[in-house]
Amino acid sequence: MDTSTPTSMPRIGDPAPPFKAVTTQGEIDFPAQFAGSWVILFSHPADFTPVCTSEFMTFATLEDKFAELNCKLVGLSVDGLYSHIAWLRTIKEKIEFKGMKHVEVTFPLIEDITMEVAHKYGMIQPGESSTKAVRAVFVIDPKGIIRTIIYYPLSLGRNFDELLRVLVALQTADAFGVATPADWRPGDDVIVPPAGSCGVAKERMESKESGITCHDWFFCTKKLPAEEVFKVVKRTAG
Ligand code: BEZ
Numbered sequence: 268m269d270t271s272t273p274t275s276m277p278r279i280g281d282p283a284p285p286f287k288a289v290t291t292q293g294e295i296d297f298p299a300q301f302a303g304s305w306v307i308l309f310s311h312p313a314d315f316t317p318v319c320t321s322e323f324m325t326f327a328t329l330e331d332k333f334a335e336l337n338c339k340l341v342g343l344s345v346d347g348l349y350s351h352i353a354w355l356r357t358i359k360e361k362i363e364f365k366g367m368k369h370v371e372v373t374f375p376l377i378e379d380i381t382m383e384v385a386h387k388y389g390m391i392q393p394g395e396s397s398t399k400a401v402r403a404v405f406v407i408d409p410k411g412i413i414r415t416i417i418y419y420p421l422s423l424g425r426n427f428d429e430l431l432r433v434l435v436a437l438q439t440a441d442a443f444g445v446a447t448p449a450d451w452r453p454g455d456d457v458i459v460p461p462a463g464s465c466g467v468a469k470e471r472m473e474s475k476e477s478g479i480t481c482h483d484w485f486f487c488t489k490k491l492p493a494e495e496v497f498k499v500v501k502r503t504a505g
Contacts, residue, residue, distance in 0.1 A: 290375035454493035
């Protein structure tokens with residue numbers, strides 16, 4: 268690893284580190300240019316590799332679903348711009364996979380041959396590779412704050428249901444002031460914040476607060492119909 272290059276690991280709750288970069292869609296000013304939208308910044312190890320190809324085809328196929336959630340996509344690898352362009356053209360012209368074909372990638376793909384951005388975002392993890400980015404996913408909110416970080420190793424393609432679920436869950440938590448339990452999906456019960464005082468906790472436990480079920484004093488849930496979730500999530504998307 269090049270030890271002269273500063274490596275940082277941004278954390279959940281931090282402002283997304285700013286940078287300017289060249290992409291397949293022109294220059295970008297990140298995250299300023301995406302203010303007001305959610306954005307998924309993700310890295311892949313290398314162009315012209317199979318797992319990455321399957322992921323790009325899936326990201327591009329789902330781009331409209333991400334857009335419905337007011338979420339833009341930005342990819343990055345340490346390859347150069349001409350490699351990116353040639354790879355995306357090959358995907359469009361030649362690759363058929365799992366029913367996807369003629370897939371056009373129209374979201375920006377950053378060239379990062381100096382690895383400056385990859386180091387800034389902790390995407391180079393030398394135990395895995397010091398010359399390629401791992402599969403990082405940064406979910407950044409409309410105010411430019413990092414809300415979720417997921418890292419996958421080189422050999423493991425991402426789960427796109429999970430990425431969409433994360434976006435809906437974050438937007439639901441923000442809109443309704445709730446938390447979401449294990450494996451939550453829209454329509455499942457949500458977790459209400461802990462009661463602020465013993466009196467409220469007791470009242471909840473005795474089911475006097477309407478619509479709330481307490482499994483114990485620290486664990487209370489309520490119904491949140493999927494229609495309510497999607498009303499808000501769609502409005503956020505508008
Ligand atoms: C792939 O995308 O297939 C891949 C990339 C780098 C290392 C291993 C696999």
